[in-house]
Amino acid sequence: xxxxARYRKVDLHTHSTCSDGHFSPAELVDLAVEQSVSLFALTDxxxxxxxxxxxxxxxxxxxxxxxxxxxxxxxxxxxxxxxxLNFSADNPALLSIVExxxxxxxxxxxxxxxxxxxxxLPDLFDEAVALAGNSQLGRPHFASLLVEKCFVKDxxxxxxxxxxxxxxxxxxxxxxxxEQVLSALADEDMALVLAHPKRYPLTVTKLKRLLxxxxxxxxxxxxxxxxxxxxxxxxxxxRLTREFDLKASVGSDYHGPFGPWMQVGKFTQIHEGEVDLVxxxxxxx
Ligand code: AMP
Ligand code: MN
Ligand code: MN
Ligand code: MN
Numbered sequence: 001x002x003x004x005a006r007y008r009k010v011d012l013h014t015h016s017t018c019s020d021g022h023f024s025p026a027e028l029v030d031l032a033v034e035q036s037v038s039l040f041a042l043t044d045x046x047x048x049x050x051x052x053x054x055x056x057x058x059x060x061x062x063x064x065x066x067x068x069x070x071x072x073x074x075x076x077x078x079x080x081x082x083x084x085l086n087f088s089a090d091n092p093a094l095l096s097i098v099e100x101x102x103x104x105x106x107x108x109x110x111x112x113x114x115x116x117x118x119x120x121l122p123d124l125f126d127e128a129v130a131l132a133g134n135s136q137l138g139r140p141h142f143a144s145l146l147v148e149k150c151f152v153k154d155x156x157x158x159x160x161x162x163x164x165x166x167x168x169x170x171x172x173x174x175x176x177x178x179e180q181v182l183s184a185l186a187d188e189d190m191a192l193v194l195a196h197p198k199r200y201p202l203t204v205t206k207l208k209r210l211l212x213x214x215x216x217x218x219x220x221x222x223x224x225x226x227x228x229x230x231x232x233x234x235x236x237x238x239r240l241t242r243e244f245d246l247k248a249s250v251g252s253d254y255h256g257p258f259g260p261w262m263q264v265g266k267f268t269q270i271h272e273g274e275v276d277l278v279x280x281x282x283x284x285x
Pocket of ligand 2: 015020045255
């Protein structure tokens with residue numbers, strides 16, 4: 001493995017104001033440069049809107065920039081996030097999935113608002129749409145409104161009490177199937193990465209079943225570290241990366257300056273020499 005590929009500071013999972021992040025794409029790139037990141041991807045939820053601005057600012061700094069997006073999908077009824085990386089922003093299959101997911105987001109928000117009304121809360125749909133503006137409408141907007149209106153103390157509580165996957169049980173099966181998304185996108189250049197595998201309600205046995213499907217349907221890699229990952233989780237995911245003949249990706253999943261740990265480019269160290277890395281074969285960097 002070339003030394004340059006091994007020891008770069010890489011962050012391939014971040015969010016801007018185009019989805020539910022705190023900083024604009026350009027501000028995020030500035031932060032990445034401040035943190036000495038040398039390979040950076042913007043991966044907003046279900047939108048490519050921030051990519052041109054981020055790419056332009058990255059070019060001004062001489063920072064290697066990779067197009068990215070975090071797609072909402074599902075597998076066996078479980079919502080899963082998949083980070084697509086290193087694609088051309090006019091890829092028709094990708095644009096079609098992104099557009100489909102944006103329509104789902106609007107429809108899902110209506111249904112979330114209705115479920116909250118059933119629990120005695122006011123109808124927050126219009127305010128959520130207004131709050132989201134041009135960014136991708138999602139549960140964080142409902143969480144902000146619930147905090148602002150003092151129904152809960154913070155966003156975490158809003159997810160615990162109202163917005164978590166368990167609480168929104170009736171909203172199963174909204175996202176496109178993982179198989180459909182992977183088979184539509186699989187090509188040689190684009191990397192398809194299972195985001196934060198430890199954040200799903202899966203036993204190791206089930207996670208292995210997922211990884212087997214993921215590989216079979218054209219997936220490229222696993223995010224073996226996503227922000228503040230426990231070292232034993234990283235070890236497990238490194239093992240699974242090798243076992244399923246996948247590649248490793250890394251990212252902070254940075255959304256903004258909340259909490260003590262999170263920073264662009266900052267996450268638990270991985271053992272780079274022991275796994276193949278998604279970015280190793282990219283010719284553009
Ligand atoms: P959505 O894309 O609408 O399904 O919303 C998912 C987003 O909500 C995630 O990407 C996180 O940014 C955020 N989120 C998920 N769980 C929590 C939580 N417990 N507290 C705060 N934000 C959360
Ligand atoms: Mn998010
Ligand atoms: Mn995610
Ligand atoms: Mn994310």
